Amino acid sequence: MATIAFIGLGNMGGPMAANLVKAGHDVIGFDLVSALMDEAKANGVRVADSASRAVKDANVVITMLPAGKHVVSVWTDIVPSADGALMIDCSTIDVDSARQAHALAGKASLLSIDAPVSGGVGGARGATLTFMAGGEDKAFAAAKPILEAMGKKIVHCGDAGAGQAAKICNNMILGISMIAVGEAFALAEKLGLSHQALFDVASTSSGQCWSLTSYCPVPGPVPTSPANNDYKPGFASALMLKDLTLAQEAANSVGAVTPLGQHAQEIYKTFEAAGNGGVDFSGIIRHIRALADNRGVR
Numbered sequence: 001m002a003t004i005a006f007i008g009l010g011n012m013g014g015p016m017a018a019n020l021v022k023a024g025h026d027v028i029g030f031d032l033v034s035a036l037m038d039e040a041k042a043n044g045v046r047v048a049d050s051a052s053r054a055v056k057d058a059n060v061v062i063t064m065l066p067a068g069k070h071v072v073s074v075w076t077d078i079v080p081s082a083d084g085a086l087m088i089d090c091s092t093i094d095v096d097s098a099r100q101a102h103a104l105a106g107k108a109s110l111l112s113i114d115a116p117v118s119g120g121v122g123g124a125r126g127a128t129l130t131f132m133a134g135g136e137d138k139a140f141a142a143a144k145p146i147l148e149a150m151g152k153k154i155v156h157c158g159d160a161g162a163g164q165a166a167k168i169c170n171n172m173i174l175g176i177s178m179i180a181v182g183e184a185f186a187l188a189e190k191l192g193l194s195h196q197a198l199f200d201v202a203s204t205s206s207g208q209c210w211s212l213t214s215y216c217p218v219p220g221p222v223p224t225s226p227a228n229n230d231y232k233p234g235f236a237s238a239l240m241l242k243d244l245t246l247a248q249e250a251a252n253s254v255g256a257v258t259p260l261g262q263h264a265q266e267i268y269k270t271f272e273a274a275g276n277g278g279v280d281f282s283g284i285i286r287h288i289r290a291l292a293d294n295r296g297v298r
Helices: 013-022 034-042 051-055 068-081 095-107 120-126 137-147 162-191 195-202 237-254 259-276 281-295
Strands: 003-007 026-030 060-063 086-089 112-114 129-134 151-158
Touching: 003 013, 003 051, 003 068, 013 026, 013 034, 013 060, 013 120, 026 034, 026 051, 051 068, 060 068, 060 137, 068 086, 068 095, 086 095, 086 137, 095 112, 095 162, 112 137, 112 162, 120 129, 129 137, 129 162, 137 151, 151 162, 162 195, 162 237, 162 259, 162 281, 237 259, 237 281, 259 281
Parallel strands: 003 026, 003 060, 060 086, 086 112, 129 151
Antiparallel strands: 112 129
């Protein structure tokens, strides 16, 4: 079993660290929020008083942080103390920052991977996350057994930054498809078609997609979807906006054209600006209904 330093014990990192403990690993955690440290300690994580202290005796280091600037800053701080450790970043960040983090590890002769996740808080708690990994073959092989304690599907996507590239492309699809599903249900409501009838048809025909069958944005057809819990996340709209923004920044940097991705970003930006950043991203159907109500029926 490994000694693992886990930096960032929030909604995702906390449950992930707890699952590493359940798998028999010795986990040393650190977060700037003391309440998160207390919760992690209750779940069997040994806590440290700084990130550098956490990594000192670790042979694996995992970070789960809000943005690329945080990852680069923390890795700059901890890499000198991470003697011989495998470096794993599970944050969702821009590709350039991921590659900067890899470069920091490489200068210290440390193996590293970027391994963002899909599956939300439920996946973090249930150890059913999907990991999208970027990095050298040797680094991926070393990281895979660690990641398997936190997820059910581990995919090596390519070299440094490839995991982040896969994540933002995937979540651009997700954001677009959730808006499409929301529009379809909003239209069905206006046409007098029941939620269940539309679900029964679309979930078994050409409209089938994950946003419909796993995260249906209306109550009833999928009992585990956030729509049945007043759209409590789940995966918050603010995080979806973050990922759609990362996708647009990446598209602009390489000259790609993603008109639906851009429009999805604009829609979620408006939704968040109205105070809905903490609402599950499937709650975008509320915004779609409001657009029709404000415009009136043509």
